[in-house]
Amino acid sequence: MSAGQLAASRHWDGEFVVYNNLSGDTHLLGADAMLVLHRLQQGEADTAALLAALHEGADAPAAARAALAAELEAMLDDLRRLALIDAAPC
Amino acid sequence: MLTVAALGPAELAARLAGDGLHLRTAGFSVCLRSRIDSVARGIGLLYADYPLLAADDFADFRLSLERPAGARRWFKPQVRLLYDGNSLFQPLPLAQAFPMFEWGLNWCVSSRANEYLIVHAAVVEKHGCAAILPAPPGSGKSTLCAALVGRGGWRLLSDELTLVRLADGALVPLPRPVSLKNGSIAVIRDYLGDAVLSPAVRDTVKGTVAHLKAPADSVARAAETARAAWLVFPQYRAGAAVRLDALSRAQSFMRVAGNSFNYSLLGRRGFDALGRVVDASAGYALEYGRLDDALALFERLAGQRLAERAA
Numbered sequence: 001m002s003a004g005q006l007a008a009s010r011h012w013d014g015e016f017v018v019y020n021n022l023s024g025d026t027h028l029l030g031a032d033a034m035l036v037l038h039r040l041q042q043g044e045a046d047t048a049a050l051l052a053a054l055h056e057g058a059d060a061p062a063a064a065r066a067a068l069a070a071e072l073e074a075m076l077d078d079l080r081r082l083a084l085i086d087a088a089p090c
Numbered sequence: 091m092l093t094v095a096a097l098g099p100a101e102l103a104a105r106l107a108g109d110g111l112h113l114r115t116a117g118f119s120v121c122l123r124s125r126i127d128s129v130a131r132g133i134g135l136l137y138a139d140y141p142l143l144a145a146d147d148f149a150d151f152r153l154s155l156e157r158p159a160g161a162r163r164w165f166k167p168q169v170r171l172l173y174d175g176n177s178l179f180q181p182l183p184l185a186q187a188f189p190m191f192e193w194g195l196n197w198c199v200s201s202r203a204n205e206y207l208i209v210h211a212a213v214v215e216k217h218g219c220a221a222i223l224p225a226p227p228g229s230g231k232s233t234l235c236a237a238l239v240g241r242g243g244w245r246l247l248s249d250e251l252t253l254v255r256l257a258d259g260a261l262v263p264l265p266r267p268v269s270l271k272n273g274s275i276a277v278i279r280d281y282l283g284d285a286v287l288s289p290a291v292r293d294t295v296k297g298t299v300a301h302l303k304a305p306a307d308s309v310a311r312a313a314e315t316a317r318a319a320w321l322v323f324p325q326y327r328a329g330a331a332v333r334l335d336a337l338s339r340a341q342s343f344m345r346v347a348g349n350s351f352n353y354s355l356l357g358r359r360g361f362d363a364l365g366r367v368v369d370a371s372a373g374y375a376l377e378y379g380r381l382d383d384a385l386a387l388f389e390r391l392a393g394q395r396l397a398e399r400a401a
Contacts, residue, residue, distance in 0.1 A: 012338065012339035013338055017343045017344065017365075019358060021357070026347055028340050028343075
């Protein structure tokens with residue numbers, strides 16, 4: 001999460017609206033993006049940890065895992081673009 | 091309490107031309123000054139049911155409509171609107187003086203009343219449940235609103251500004267004349283039969299405009315708040331069958347936020363207030379081509395809500 005951020009959210013039927021107190025903007029997010037955001041609210045996490053959170057222990061085939069990894073990258077790009085998260089220095 | 095109707099035309103014109111006419115429009119007090127005949131006629135016609143205030147009462151908004159001095163008094167005469175003595179807007183042709191008052195008062199509320207989340211939406215109520223109708227110009231929002239309050243038995247809270255009280259999410263009425271444009275003027279005149287309408291004013295930035303008098307009962311009940319029950323996004327399409335498609339609450343939230351005047355200004359308080367409205371409201375996209383069909387649909391919605399409450 002970006003420093004100083006206290007995002008507020010509400011959800012209905014698997015869709016989330018998120019208020020970004022830093023930008024003043026409100027965003028409509030899906031359940032997966034919200035799960036990633038919640039995980040990052042708890043502390044920094046790398047891609048592997050975020051993927052694990054999305055997998056929730058499911059024993060998915062390699063192709064599905066690769067697709068999910070690609071979706072996660074796109075999701076992280078979106079969340080960065082919306083100023084909801086920052087990339088931490090390696 | 092005395093209302094504007096208690097003043098004869100001469101007394102009304104004299105007050106407007108003198109220290110100003112003090113009247114209450116729901117939660118806001120207004121002091122209006124003007125020597126322009128069409129303004130006095132418009133106030134007399136459309137604001138007859140509004141409470142009069144004493145000349146020394148506090149006014150939330152002090153407005154003055156006047157004719158600029160100089161050649162413009164004679165060539166293409168104009169009117170300008172002063173707010174607290176300051177001219178904030180470009181002058182308009184004199185014939186647009188009364189619509190300019192309506193637009194100016196809308197501006198006052200939408201830019202100053204930040205104790206409310208203000209949504210660009212009509213809002214009507216029946217059986218204590220309110221339908222909020224957010225929509226951009228040209229969607230048929232005001233036409234539908236006029237039909238609902240003029241013939242459907244719904245109470246007018248506002249045709250233009252939905253006020254959501256930040257503290258508790260209650261919808262606070264602001265019943266004022268309904269703004270009709272272009273083809274909808276004749277449609278509503280024909281549909282309501284006994285409608286009281288101001289004279290049509292042509293060639294405004296919105297096209298031809300006229301204002302429909304708010305129902306007296308709605309004005310009398312201006313202190314009675316309502317609770318949101320539906321968020322309906324209307325769209326008129328000539329010849330279309332009536333169609334109601336459910337929207338997710340999150341989609342409704344985003345669409346209402348996009349139709350709000352001060353959502354961003356209010357920050358987290360606006361987010362929370364709108365969240366309470368959406369919590370309580372079923373969201374729909376409505377397409378309609380006939381007012382009868384749309385009114386029947388709204389009646390079904392109100393009936394369902396009554397039945398749910400009784401169950």
